[in-house]
Amino acid sequence: MAASSSLTLSQTLLSRAISHPASSSDRPDRISLPGFRLSNLSGRSLDSSSSPLSARRRLPAPARQARAPVRAAAVETLEKTATALVEKSINTIRFLAIDAVEKANSGHPGLPMGCAPMGHILYDEVMRYNPKNPYWFNRDRFVLSAGHGCMLQYALLHLAGYDSVKEEDLKSFRQWGSRTPGHPENFETPGVEVTTGPLGQGIANAVGLALAEKHLAARYNKPDSEIVDHYTYVILGDGCQMEGISNEASSLAAHWGLGKLIAFYDDNHISIDGDTEIAFTENVDIRFEGLGWHVIWVKNGNTGYDEIRAAIEEAKAVKDKPTLIKVTTTIGYGSPNKANSYSVHGSALGAKEVEATRQNLGWPFEPFHVPDDVKSHWSRHVSKGAAFEAEWNAKFAEYEKKYKEDAAELKSIISGEFPAGWEKALPTYTPESPADATRNLSQQCLNALAKVLPGLLGGSADLASSNMTLLKMFGDFQKDTPQERNVRFGVREHGMGAICNGIDLHSPGLIPYCATFFVFTDYMRAAIRISALCEAGVIYVMTHDSIGLGEDGPTHQPIEHLASFRAMPNILMLRPADGNETAGAYKVAVLNRKRPSILALSRQKLSQLPGTSIEGVEKGGYIVSDNSSGNKPELILISTGSELEIAAKAADELRKEGKKVRVVSFVSWELFDEQSDAYKESVLPAAVSARVSIEAGSTFGWEKIVGSKGKAIGIDRFGASAPAGKIYKEFGLTVENVIATAKSL
């Protein structure tokens, strides 16, 4: 970052503005300067690959020094005026944040005040987006990983002309039913890409977004058409940096060579408990160099606009590594008494300090006011955005003519409309099909689906050969083979989940799946919860789903995990029992694009059971076998997954004794809950209170199904290290115990 870059940058910008006077003449209402010039000065500089900064690099140094003094003076004046407007825009962002937090009397003004300069430069000068279509496919993605600073993003979306954040939305910040919740939520606010707030998630989401871009670009770009071509920008703070998930995701970003991922690290030295000195004294720059990132330090993030601009240019020039731009800022910049302290992090400034900040920054306006020149300056993004999209649409039309098949696939990924009849690819099984572990059956499904769903990609956290997740017809997604679909996440479950959220939210037709042992959902639970909240239909392939994994012992044996996910909102917890149910689980998982699915799969072999079906799975709970009539069984055995076989065998025995027994597979509680009362009654008639459930997990929650007169067989302790069969026996998960329990009712 040479100190001289400022003037040079402006000179280049000016010459560009002069040489292309007609390029953006949509600003007739400008007063201080002709509209097109300002637009070009601060608006068009970095938003295309042939940026003026690249041009600058081509200028030989002596040519610059030889410029006439008169010309330089003109540049200086223009630059000053332009900088004044930039500063006004930046202060607008600051005060929109201050005012919204003040009105809500709740929120985080510190980050928006400190990050307003980089925010302004990104949204006004660098990023390509269409405010009137927040979902335009080829837009640059922006993630505020430090989600508490969401007023920064809301202010930017507001200025840029997004319909999701009008003035009234800013005024209802953090209020019931508003589109401006306390942390960014993609499902509430178009223009927000992902849901952040829990620290570190956002940077990992951004890695997922950048992975998706690199993957799709590799698959669909042609020598004559870069149809997929955008950057992913992210702002993360000290808090994100401390979280382990950010290290996991950042390690992968470098491993994959995600050159179009540009992360701004808001290095403000303040976290909630005070100066980061008390808990965070590592050298982040060195760590990121160790991870394999390109690292740039912008020492003056408060007013060093050209430093920020030049850093972005440098970052774009480094194409084989992600870039971390460490931007040293002052949290709460502008507040005379609270800046640079934790007190400005998470509460309203208070009327007095707001007034002092107004004085300090020279801000005479009413709350929520956007000065006319600022408004006018930003208003060009509506037409610019429309032009970006129109240009891309034209490009795509050309592409479609030349590359019909690729275009159709890409369209499916962009739209989320799957090829008709895709579900017919799912395998089906008969009771004569060989017994197999559901993890293996899962691999058959994944491989069948990968042929018909172009957006299916994923992998495992270093357990591909245990989770059985490899797509056999594809290679590994790696730095130099990004067109492939097997993603190797390493032992990084948390990062894996959050990266998949990013992939999912990149395009409606991308279907990411990821895998580990079911017990290690504990490592990634925060990311899974975000999947559920942000409506990302990630497929979680969770194998080794019970004590049935045997010898690895209690550290590896899930017990409470089924219950813990059944309690989580907006998630599908599926535990298939055999091949047909596994196929059914995949059908449900693929169809649920706005709800994640967790598939709990066995390590051990299971029989293919009579009566199971894909259709049954879609109802969540269904009758697998029954020898009663009139919906009046004497006994109902209810089970899931690997224990359904035990229930079926127990039923056979009891039927031999003349009992009328129904066996119900309860593969997904959530789906069953969604069925009609009539259907539920047809499966679990209220009059039948003799019910026994069997599941190799916590009985917590089963009382609802078996009722107070029924009994739940399960495991309410930790597991044990021993061969699986032995543990099943010791824990009473046996045909004999089911029969005895049933008879005791």
Place this chain on the structure above:
Amino acid sequence: MAASSSLTLSQTLLSRAISHPASSSDRPDRISLPGFRLSNLSGRSLDSSSSPLSARRRLPAPARQARAPVRAAAVETLEKTATALVEKSINTIRFLAIDAVEKANSGHPGLPMGCAPMGHILYDEVMRYNPKNPYWFNRDRFVLSAGHGCMLQYALLHLAGYDSVKEEDLKSFRQWGSRTPGHPENFETPGVEVTTGPLGQGIANAVGLALAEKHLAARYNKPDSEIVDHYTYVILGDGCQMEGISNEASSLAAHWGLGKLIAFYDDNHISIDGDTEIAFTENVDIRFEGLGWHVIWVKNGNTGYDEIRAAIEEAKAVKDKPTLIKVTTTIGYGSPNKANSYSVHGSALGAKEVEATRQNLGWPFEPFHVPDDVKSHWSRHVSKGAAFEAEWNAKFAEYEKKYKEDAAELKSIISGEFPAGWEKALPTYTPESPADATRNLSQQCLNALAKVLPGLLGGSADLASSNMTLLKMFGDFQKDTPQERNVRFGVREHGMGAICNGIDLHSPGLIPYCATFFVFTDYMRAAIRISALCEAGVIYVMTHDSIGLGEDGPTHQPIEHLASFRAMPNILMLRPADGNETAGAYKVAVLNRKRPSILALSRQKLSQLPGTSIEGVEKGGYIVSDNSSGNKPELILISTGSELEIAAKAADELRKEGKKVRVVSFVSWELFDEQSDAYKESVLPAAVSARVSIEAGSTFGWEKIVGSKGKAIGIDRFGASAPAGKIYKEFGLTVENVIATAKSL
């Protein structure tokens, strides 16, 4: 690591052996060499602070070169013989692992085969421990973070003479009821310090153990008596390195300057999915330097014994930083066809490859055989260990005479016996006491307890001022103030939990607490589960426990978290309603030293309720108010935490209408479950089916309490960003809704 260090080291060792011939004459059964010499050669070199290696450093280089050739030849012969025995011992470790995995036909031979050299050097030459008292306070701690390699540790414990791992235990590796489970479990195997397997936990546990040592040393050591003085060693693998938790904990270890933490990074380039090249190409050395560690690379971890020894010496010399010794090893070293491949990681070698490995390493013995000379060599650790402990006991007796108060405190920490009447320090409240948030009441309890419990220490993940966890009479535990008790974890929840597990397991009287928002238990769930499994009585202070936190919105509002922990084995989930219940929760938490407690605490103010009590909390569920008689209420309202006030108000209203209403506080389901049937019936009589529960969380599991005829009021969706009162109303968590629901029954 100079290549010349080998000879120099041996020379020094020899001169030491010769000059102290009587120091360990407990080996009359040695054949190949006189016992004391071998003992000294390979056994005493590094196990005291005045190590011979330090002595070596004091020798000027020319003096070493001037040695006579005759002397050098003698040294060489002796060295060769000694090295041969070391190698034999190392191969014993390898084959014990191979044989146990082979017999179990399950397990992980690769790591023990590769790490046997460092394991041998640590347990035979470096570490101070007493095999006949695995709990001797001042022992060096060892953690196998790569827990799947547990046969390494079992073999070492076996050789060292621990009663927990006899030959029959090795032979029942991974079998039902054995003391040698599939991953190291401190509660099964004395000598194992912590429970590992889930990757990355162990290194964080080790940070906790080292923190505890540094803290206790700072508090209790005197200029004339280093009564607390041990190292913490850890072996971690590539998998641990990839996990975010290890980065979190390692960042803190350097921040705190834990100089007596020495980590061996088993750099074998293989993880389950194959070469680490596919997912892990960062530069770990640079990352650790960025984190602030001292980093050493042992390039030949397979046979470079002196390199390993010298690295440990160097690590010990660096007192202000933890040291990472990257030891490049070959996974499955010795196996001609499987070494250096993932196939040796996690399955038995198979008879053929075992035989090939025997051939390759020259191992003619039966399975599980420990050659006599190896056995004899190791047998000295029993007397050595006894001597270590006796020496320390004598030292402590001296200490006790001089520093009576400190000795009493330290004794309490070592034994876990708390001062009589400590619980009287807990505050009590009356209904007239001011309303307050339970997070604030929690801080009153913590500060009251810190005065009477010398082992209470802890802190928050950068939310001390929100979680209200600061101990006011103490400063911050920091690198230069390690005697203080407020620990600043930064935004590193997962590391925090695992570090607290380490602190807890360091000494029975240490009571670590840690804090964040309740929703962020998702970030640390894997560590909390290990607390429960490994019987660490960590106190989790989890504030902002519901939608009651308001504007921060659904990313910050727990919903399913109460249910998810109620389903977890061996954990106490406590949700107190006011001051007395918060005090009760702390009493329970402190008393439960082998079971973690989670305290869910409110952000918002709550009234002090009539009828609440510490004693009530101890029973888990109890009657807070009742206007019925004969255990026959018409209606039972059941609630926890912040909603108990709503239940109490609803009861008041209903009683005004003449209803007989009981209000039950259900603060801990687990404690209630443990009560007698008679007590349970006295609180929730079976005959009363009109039950309504109210809790600001998922209703999952409540069916068990309210029964099929009762109703559970709760939240089965994600929360929302708005002022808390508004969300309560919109979600029906109101007095009016309780009354209406009760009337509907």
